[in-house]
Amino acid sequence: MDILLNVLADKKINEKITISGSKSESNRLLILQKLFPEISIENLSDSDDSVHMQHALSTKNELVDIGHAGTAMRFLTSYFAVNKGRETVLTGSERMQNRPIEILVNALKDLGAEISYEAKEGYPPIRIKGAKIIKDKVQINGNVSSQYISSLLLIASKLENGLEIELIGKITSIPYINMTLSLLTQLGIENKFEANFIKVYPKTATQKQAVVVESDWSSASYFYSIISLSEIGSEIQLTAYKKESLQGDSCLAEIYKHFGVLTTFGENFITLKKVKESNKETLEIDLKNAPDIAQTITVTCFAENIACNLTGLHTLKIKETDRLVALNDELTKLGASISVTNESLHLESSNKINKNIAIKTYNDHRMAMAFAPLALRVPIKVLNAEVVTKSYQKFWDDMKQIGINITDYQR
Ligand SMILES: O=C(O)C1=C[C@@H](OP(=O)(O)O)[C@@H](O)[C@H](O)C1
Numbered sequence: 514m515d516i517l518l519n520v521l522a523d524k525k526i527n528e529k530i531t532i533s534g535s536k537s538e539s540n541r542l543l544i545l546q547k548l549f550p551e552i553s554i555e556n557l558s559d560s561d562d563s564v565h566m567q568h569a570l571s572t573k574n575e576l577v578d579i580g581h582a583g584t585a586m587r588f589l590t591s592y593f594a595v596n597k598g599r600e601t602v603l604t605g606s607e608r609m610q611n612r613p614i615e616i617l618v619n620a621l622k623d624l625g626a627e628i629s630y631e632a633k634e635g636y637p638p639i640r641i642k643g644a645k646i647i648k649d650k651v652q653i654n655g656n657v658s659s660q661y662i663s664s665l666l667l668i669a670s671k672l673e674n675g676l677e678i679e680l681i682g683k684i685t686s687i688p689y690i691n692m693t694l695s696l697l698t699q700l701g702i703e704n705k706f707e708a709n710f711i712k713v714y715p716k717t718a719t720q721k722q723a724v725v726v727e728s729d730w731s732s733a734s735y736f737y738s739i740i741s742l743s744e745i746g747s748e749i750q751l752t753a754y755k756k757e758s759l760q761g762d763s764c765l766a767e768i769y770k771h772f773g774v775l776t777t778f779g780e781n782f783i784t785l786k787k788v789k790e791s792n793k794e795t796l797e798i799d800l801k802n803a804p805d806i807a808q809t810i811t812v813t814c815f816a817e818n819i820a821c822n823l824t825g826l827h828t829l830k831i832k833e834t835d836r837l838v839a840l841n842d843e844l845t846k847l848g849a850s851i852s853v854t855n856e857s858l859h860l861e862s863s864n865k866i867n868k869n870i871a872i873k874t875y876n877d878h879r880m881a882m883a884f885a886p887l888a889l890r891v892p893i894k895v896l897n898a899e900v901v902t903k904s905y906q907k908f909w910d911d912m913k914q915i916g917i918n919i920t921d922y923q924r
Pocket residue numbers: 536537538584657658659660663685686689804805828
């Protein structure tokens with residue numbers, strides 16, 4: 514599905530949108546629910562990634578295909594590794610077969626797991642023979658993906674003696690590790706994270722309880738971008754959010770002050786309001802703690818004619834696509850002066866945006882969603898717009914509600 518987006522008449526936005534549960538919290542809780550059936554989950558994400566996770570956890574088939582879902586791939590690797598007596602071949606989309614898994618597989622093998630590669634060494638598909646793990650100490654590299662660490666933490670309390678993890682090197686995406694630990698704490702699973710050591714204590718059962726998933730902050734980022742590009746006085750209410758979030762992407766509230774967006778926290782919702790013009794100074798941010806909002810912020814800067822220097826982007830190369838290259842290529846088509854390295858992005862300010870450019874999305878939901886707000890400036894085409902369902906089922910309906918006109922486009 515290719516689409517053309519434009520805005521027919523500028524008007525002040527004043528809308529209320531409900532966003533589905535965080536896919537990160539949901540995919541952790543789905544694994545935890547399998548290990549602790551006493552818990553129930555509310556406001557579960559309806560994302561494709563969470564649907565993949567649910568299917569994977571309920572099927573009895575040997576072959577389990579999780580599509581593009583990084584968290585499902587990584588979290589299920591540990592889950593199946595300790596599922597004694599079960600043999601599983603875990604695979605995913607073509608892109609997933611090029612997203613590295615070796616660091617996690619090596620850590621699990623060090624603990625005694627039986628895992629082998631079905632095709633390319635270091636990448637899915639992997640064959641996992643579920644085994645009983647008795648070791649309780651492991652080292653793992655922390656600078657490639659925090660998902661490997663969360664994966665071990667999720668199963669840790671079910672190991673006989675719990676698990677102590679020593680993180681080697683710089684640690685990336687730390688809020689996601691803290692999210693995992695906070696959810697464990699919520700379930701009564703004791704843990705501590707000190708310096709580069711994490712310890713999770715064993716737990717056989719927890720109390721019957723409902724865990725409520727906060728809505729997805731990465732999904733909220735697109736509304737921050739839209740409000741930034743809107744008339745002063747425009748506002749959007751998003752449900753269901755809270756001030757004390759487990760999601761690192763809630764740093765959006767602070768970052769988007771640069772674009773004149775004020776966030777107010779209500780009872781279970783946030784309101785984003787454009788209160789003043791954007792600050793035209795260069796935006797300098799290290800995003801190692803919030804990599805998923807890099808695309809949104811870059812496009813907001815481009816649309817607002819603001820230069821930016823984004824650093825801490827070393828994980829972007831191994832996400833749904835190489836997001837640094839994708840941003841570079843698509844923004845260049847729109848007329849931007851942009852340069853990227855393997856871990857950073859520099860965008861010059863420029864006051865020209867080319868019209869009617871067809872944005873390629875590279876099977877990456879965030880490419881489609883990050884570029885959509887540009888429609889508030891110029892007509893823009895988005896190719897393979899259906900990719901958004903990886904994390905956000907009703908994204909295009911919500912864009913229509915905001916006032917973006919969407920029509921089919923024939924290539
Ligand atoms: O644990 C998680 O839920 C996630 C961790 C991050 O990945 P990395 O740790 O690989 O950066 C993030 O980009 C991803 O969307 C979700």
